[in-house]
Structures are given as C-alpha cells and as structure tokens.
Amino acid sequence: MRIKKKSLKLTAFTALIAVGVVITGCAGVGTAQAGWSGVTAGDGSVYLGSAGGKLVALNVENGFYQWQENLEGSTTSTGLGCAGAAPAVIYATPVLSGETLYVGDYSGRLYAYNINDRQSKSVLLNGASSKSIIGSPLVHDGTIFTGSTDGSLYAFDAASLTFKWKYDTGGEIWAAPAAWQNSIFVASFDKKVYSLNSQTGQPNWDAPFECDGPIIASPVVYGDMVIVASLDRHVYALDAVTGELLWAFPAGDGDEQGPSRWLWAAPVAENGTLFVAGMDGLIYVLNSASGQLAGTIDLEAPVAATPVIAGSRLVAVTDSGRIFSIDTTSYQKIELRNLDAAVTAPLGADNGTVYIHSVKESTVYAVNGETGALLWSTTIE
C-alpha cells in the first residue's frame, strides 16, 4: 500500500515536471513583440506591416482591405530544443518603388512583393545566421539598402535581390539609411555615422562622424547636409560631402533632473527649419543653417513616432496617442484628437492625410492633417 502511494506520488511529480518542461520550454514566457511598422501610401493604397506579421494593403480612400500576405516568419528554438514557427515581427515601414513593395522583418529576411500579381521573393541577410532588420529599407538607383542588427549595411539589386555588397559598422543598425547623389548615409549603435559609395560600399569620408550616443533615428538629408539625432540628446548637422560637423544642438541641456531626453524620432526638415521630437515631450525647432533654437513646442508626453509634414503643417503623435498639428511658420500647435492608443510607429502622409498605425491597438487611422477629422480607421485582423 505504502509502495503504491509512493509510486503515485512519483508519477504525479514526474507529470508535473513534464508539464513544466512543455510549458516553459516549448511555449515560452518571453516578452511579446509586436513591431512598429509605419504606414506608406502610394498607388491608391496604404501599406503596412501588421502586429501579426502580415503585409497589409488598405484602400487609401476608405481603409477597406485590399489584400494581406503572411510574411514567412522564423523558426524559433527554445532552450529545450523545442522548435516552432513564429509569425514575422515587422519593425520596418514598407517602401514602395514602382510596382514592388520592399519590407524587412525581425528574422532578418528582406522581401520584395509585386503589388500587382503579389509574387514575392525574399532573401535572408547573411545566410542562416542572420540577425534582425529593424530599420526601413531604402531603394536608390536600382539598389535596395537595408541595415541589420548584425551591424552591417547590405546592398542588393532591387529587381533580383542579388547581393551586391555589405559594409560592417561596429554596432547594430536600427536606422533606415538615407541617400544623396551617389552616397548612402547610415547611422549605427556604435555612435557613428558613415557615408558610403552607393555602388561599391566604400567609405566616402576620411573617417565616420562619431558622437557620444547610439543613433536610432534615421539620418535626414537636407540640402547638402546630413542631419542626425542621437540618443546622446544632441542634433548634429554634417557636411554631406566631407562629413565635417557643421553644428551641434544639445536638446534639454542644463536640466539634469528632467526626464529622459532621448531623441528617438527622426528629424523633419521643412522650409529651412528642422523639427526634432524628443522623448521629453518637446519638439525642438531649429534653424537648419545655424542649429540655433527657434522655439520649443511642448506636447506634454514622449514622442517616439517620427512626425510628418501634411500640407503646411507638421503632425506629431505622442506615445499616448494625442495628435497635434503644428503650424510650420508660427509653431502654434492644435491638438487634433486623442486616439487613446499607444503610437510608436513613424507616421505616413499623402495629400494632406496622415496615416497613424497603433500597433498595440492593431488599428490604422487616417486623419486630416489640417482639421483633425478622422477619415477612417481600420482594425487589422
């Protein structure tokens, strides 16, 4: 009887262990990822990467579904060797070039979709050991460029996705590259900005520009300047040809007790003025030629989503979903509406309409950039 009881206990105990192994080993309890793909508009549609790992096309007029495609995703392996297919996670905003839509995912795969016949091809960066694509790709002169968390900038033929060259930086690349003439500018977690020849991948500058913090925001080319916002809370203007520092602006300098001053969103340039949104809830308005502060606009909450110009106004959304429209000459702000939804994905704009993707709410909003009127909203399945 005693033996029976003992063996029963042992069986229960073994079963408990087995259940534990299955639950923790195969199901996993890690942090959920949803991505933060922005919206791009063109050819009568808006395109985005959904939280469920799908490439989605919506009608630009009414937000109705046109099509959606599952990205390949990745095979996950847990510590116990249990493997399973995981949906793709998309941080990059799709880029439309001609009939082809390009997007990269967190598994390190770069996709090219023909929006007409929806035939696709893809390439895994750096073979099987690839890391992730977080920044949006860039199409320039028949070549597609994308950064990777393995620290390299990759160049592929845009039509065939054939590998052309890659350039290794010293840190992860989260920022989308920028192009000017035959130069590609890329910013890295190694706190440096590089200028590379778009055909060969050879460095253009004598030495990369180096600052004190990693760079997540994409560089912006304005005139013959490259504007960079860094996590070291500075905005830098560089000579696009030589890489020489033209000016540096310290955001939130002197307030040591203040909240985080990360500059996460990319700067926006318009009419000789730069608008740089910070995680401190301020938009810094700078003279693009001198870097002098022309004013600040307080949005009262962190801004991670890169703002956009819609018509004559700048539209910015805080991470809590408050939408502001700012006059680009008087810097007067109007709160258009409150979506009450977290927004971190960069905004998209087309013909005065602003497209906002709240990944957390799985919803795309189309808002009139002048009036704030909600034109449509679509929940992504």
Place this chain on the structure above:
Amino acid sequence: MDIGAIWDLIILKPMINSLISLSQVLWGSFGLTIIVLTVIVRGAMYPLTLKQLRATKAMQMLQPKLAALQKKHGSDKQKLAQEQMQLYKESGVSPSGCLLPMLIQMPIWIALYQAIIRVMAVNPESFLNLSHYLYSWPVVFEALPLNNQFLGLNLASPNFLLAIIVGASMWVQQKMVQAPPVPGADPKAQSQAQTMTVMMPLMFTFLSMSFPSGLALYWVASNIISFVMQYFISGWGGLEPLKDKLVLRLSQLFKGQGSLRDRLSLAGRTQVLPGAPQSPDVSGQLSDEVADSDRGEAAAGESPAPKKDKAKPKSRKGKKGKHK
C-alpha cells in the same frame, strides 16, 4: 501618484541607473555588471541576511521540542499555542525573526530582478520602454545599449546550461538552509522542507529555460553568495550527510586508500578531540597504504559513514562525533 510610480521613483529607477552606470566602469560588460551589482546588493543586505539565517537556525534547533509539544498537546490547540509561545520566549526565538528580514529584503530583490530585465532590453520595444526609467546623467546615455555578450553567452536569450546551473546552485543553497536530520524533529515539517528543496530548484530551472540568461546569471550569482554566507553562519547544514557520503565514495574509489578518507574527512577533527585515539601520522600512512592496501579497503568498507563532523561549524552545535 500611484504605488507603481512611487516604486519606480524610489526603488526601480535608482537600481536601473546604478546598473547602467556601473557597467561603464566594468568595461561595458553587462554580465560582469550583473555579478558585481548582485554582490554589492547582497553585501549591503548582509546584516539582515545574517539575522534571518541565525533566526532560521534557531528555529531549526527548536524543532524537536516543538514536535514534542505537538505530540503532547496535539488535541488541545489552545494549550499547544500557549506552550509554543512559552518555548519561544524561553529560548529567545521569535517566529517572525526569519520572516521579517526576508520581507525587508524582498523589495530589493524584486527591484534588482526588474532592473536586470529592463536594462537587458531583449527586444526593441523593451529598449524603447527603458527610456522612461533613465536619469539625465551623461554616463547613462553613453553606456547604452549594454553589451549582452558574456563568456560566449547571449544574456538576452535563454541558455540551457545556465538554467541547469541555476537549479543545481539553488538545490545546494536550499539543502544548506536545511538542518541535518535531527532525531525527534517533526517528520511532517522535514518532509515539507525536503519537498521545497526539490521543487524550488526545479521551478527556477524551468523559469531559466524561458527567461533571458542574464536573469539566470543573477540567480546563479545570488545563490553562490547565499551558500557562502550560509556556510560561514551555520556550516554545511543539510548537505552534511551528503558530504560525508561523498568522502566515503571518494575513499572507495581510491582502492585500498582508506586513510585517504581519513585525510579528507577527519584531518581537521583529530585536533579538536584531545585524548581521542590519534590517526597515524600522514607521512607514515603513505607507506602503510602501499604495504597494506587490503587492510585500508576493508576499513573503509566496514566503517559507517561518519555521521557527525567535528569540523568548526559542527562544534558550535555541541555534538560529539565518533572518531576512528
């Protein structure tokens, strides 16, 4: 301000910013930072840990008496409670003595755990979220993101081997907290303690298999510090019989070298038992072993595992061991 905001302001933010700043001093190595910060925090908590361990030990010593009371007044709960309180009073032991220091330390452990998880930033969302916790110190901005590679491990991903080490180190630590089997102790309590000794390490092993290995590294560092502290406060604890068995096994492995066991397990004891029969001189033993290995083997096989260790921690318990 809600409780979460107060927690972040007073405990979590200082912990996160200390962790990041410390990493700058430690060559940007997050693994090293986790270990060093765990040592610092455990060091700062040492007085409380000491109190807790001593109180636990005192409670363990009372177990036989409590079991006797339970047996005597099991049916009369009121009387039992009175007698137990009386016993606690007479012995100067407070039942809350082991709980209170642990409760005080708990928020610090939780904060350290949360800080590691947040700073590790296993995915882009976590890294963005980290910005809400940062001070405006230049060192903090310059240090990020931290280097998650440590001794060939990616601290942001689970690691099977490290998970096993977490389980093993936790088992050792749990075993050391346990008192060696005491005659007369409540068998129910002993059985519960034994279940805990197995369940806790298993649970943490499973958790470590799913969580980033940076957390597993923190648990391993914390366990190692715990059992070093435990050793100096109350010795090997529940590991004592196991240690003796191990010594015996070792001596059996080295066939005919029974005196090897003597050297391993009894060398320290011969000095604390004046008047006890002395082991042969070690220098003399070596030649004896070679000459008469069979005798040594037989001796090792016949003699029971030394039950009571006269090494320093044991002598504090006032027990006498049988010296061969």
